[in-house]
Amino acid sequence: MKVLVLNAGSSSIKYQIFNMEDSLVLTSGLLEQIGEVSSRLKYKWLDADGEQQEAVQEGHVADHNEGLKLILDLTLKLGVIKDLSELSGIGHRVVHGGEAFWKPTLINDKVVDAIREMIALAPLHNPANLMGIEVSRALCPGVPQVAVFDTAFHQTMPPVAYHYAIPYSYYKDLKVRRYGFHGTSHRYVAKQCAQHLRKPLSECNLITIHIGNGGSMTAIKGGRSVDTSMGMTPLEGLVMGTRSGDIDPAIAFYLARAMNKPFDEIENILNKHSGLKGICGVNDMREIERLAAGGNLNAKLAIDMFCYRIKKYIGAYYAVLGAVDAVIFTGGIGENGVDERAQICAGLEGLGISMDNEKNAARSREMREISTEGSRVKIMVIPTNEELEIAQQTVESIRSA
Numbered sequence: 001m002k003v004l005v006l007n008a009g010s011s012s013i014k015y016q017i018f019n020m021e022d023s024l025v026l027t028s029g030l031l032e033q034i035g036e037v038s039s040r041l042k043y044k045w046l047d048a049d050g051e052q053q054e055a056v057q058e059g060h061v062a063d064h065n066e067g068l069k070l071i072l073d074l075t076l077k078l079g080v081i082k083d084l085s086e087l088s089g090i091g092h093r094v095v096h097g098g099e100a101f102w103k104p105t106l107i108n109d110k111v112v113d114a115i116r117e118m119i120a121l122a123p124l125h126n127p128a129n130l131m132g133i134e135v136s137r138a139l140c141p142g143v144p145q146v147a148v149f150d151t152a153f154h155q156t157m158p159p160v161a162y163h164y165a166i167p168y169s170y171y172k173d174l175k176v177r178r179y180g181f182h183g184t185s186h187r188y189v190a191k192q193c194a195q196h197l198r199k200p201l202s203e204c205n206l207i208t209i210h211i212g213n214g215g216s217m218t219a220i221k222g223g224r225s226v227d228t229s230m231g232m233t234p235l236e237g238l239v240m241g242t243r244s245g246d247i248d249p250a251i252a253f254y255l256a257r258a259m260n261k262p263f264d265e266i267e268n269i270l271n272k273h274s275g276l277k278g279i280c281g282v283n284d285m286r287e288i289e290r291l292a293a294g295g296n297l298n299a300k301l302a303i304d305m306f307c308y309r310i311k312k313y314i315g316a317y318y319a320v321l322g323a324v325d326a327v328i329f330t331g332g333i334g335e336n337g338v339d340e341r342a343q344i345c346a347g348l349e350g351l352g353i354s355m356d357n358e359k360n361a362a363r364s365r366e367m368r369e370i371s372t373e374g375s376r377v378k379i380m381v382i383p384t385n386e387e388l389e390i391a392q393q394t395v396e397s398i399r400s401a
């Protein structure tokens with residue numbers, strides 16, 4: 001059984017084809033700069049001997065329709081599939097599902113309309129996701145297609161966690177509430193952790209920390225998301241690469257007045273020029289580590305703020321959950337940032353969270369425990385795999401439909 005996973009951005013298409021029996025990635029790639037003079041497709045595939053090959057192709061790709069056609073033709077040419085009918089399903093990453101979608105959903109015209117209605121909530125992401133769905137439905141009309149929403153996993157949050165303390169009518173009329181994002185990743189690592197702990201997910205209390213260029217944390221009680229740090233948009237919560245995370249909302253009004261700037265510009269500053277980049281000028285954690293090691297005080301401050309915010313959320317979510325089985329690190333920084341993980345967990349022994357520094361320092365691409373033998377709460381590093389989770393959810397929803 002083969003499943004294609006598509007993640008369409010405004011000028012990019014990321015894809016993978018999985019063989020579902022063994023979760024093997026048969027081909028994967030990233031097409032970027034769609035619509036520009038020269039577009040670039042970087043792709044990998046397994047050849048007839050099972051060896052991984054990779055190549056780059058450059059040329060003009062006018063739009064997403066041409067882009068997906070190029071990808072499908074290439075996949076056929078490489079022999080990954082012989083015919084489009086070999087695809088059992090296509091899973092689409094969709095950022096915002098609002099309150100309408102709490103699970104992966106088989107796509108039909110009504111679903112497309114509902115995703116379109118959600119554009120006001122996710123103007124930066126949903127239009128591109130929708131474009132991906134539309135071209136894929138047109139090019140592969142016989143293949144079942146499933147939308148997998150970043151927000152869906154968090155639809156189990158109780159009202160006390162998802163409401164903002166603003167006039168209630170804004171929730172009723174304008175859908176203003178916490179939705180949360182990265183749900184596919186939080187769910188995937190939670191499932192992996194439950195398997196590792198040999199416990200049903202429904203009995204696991206977990207704090208999942210997804211930290212890459214974007215970042216969010218989730219409190220998972222009995223396998224269900226009960227709170228998460230991103231809000232109505234991905235701007236809330238942790239200090240991120242270029243997003244501010246939590247700030248006093250009055251700062252936005254103050255800046256707009258003090259600099260006489262429109263709100264669009266303030267929104268752009270908080271999304272694209274804040275976070276780690278706002279503090280030290282750079283958003284890549286490895287580069288920030290190099291700067292900090294060279295004595296750059298703002299780089300050090302950025303790392304300290306990043307870790308401190310996460311530590312605060314661990315405390316908050318510990319209190320929400322009452323008891324915690326594991327704290328899980330994932331995402332580029334969560335999986336690789338030895339020093340950040342150490343700094344975040346330092347001083348949490350009183351909460352039963354005790355890190356084994358040697359295990360933390362060991363490099364690996366595998367799921368692993370990095371807590372001491374005696375640690376009441378396990379500390380885990382679990383590489384995320386959002387694409388595989390989307391593929392698995394695609395299969396589940398095709399089967400249940």
Ligand code: AMP
Pocket residue numbers: 211212213214241283284285286287331332333336337338
């Ligand atoms: P992601 O968005 O999940 O791909 O994560 C990207 C972030 O992970 C960037 O800030 C990278 O600098 C960071 N990252 C990758 N490798 C390391 C590493 N070895 N140590 C610290 N941060 C890392």
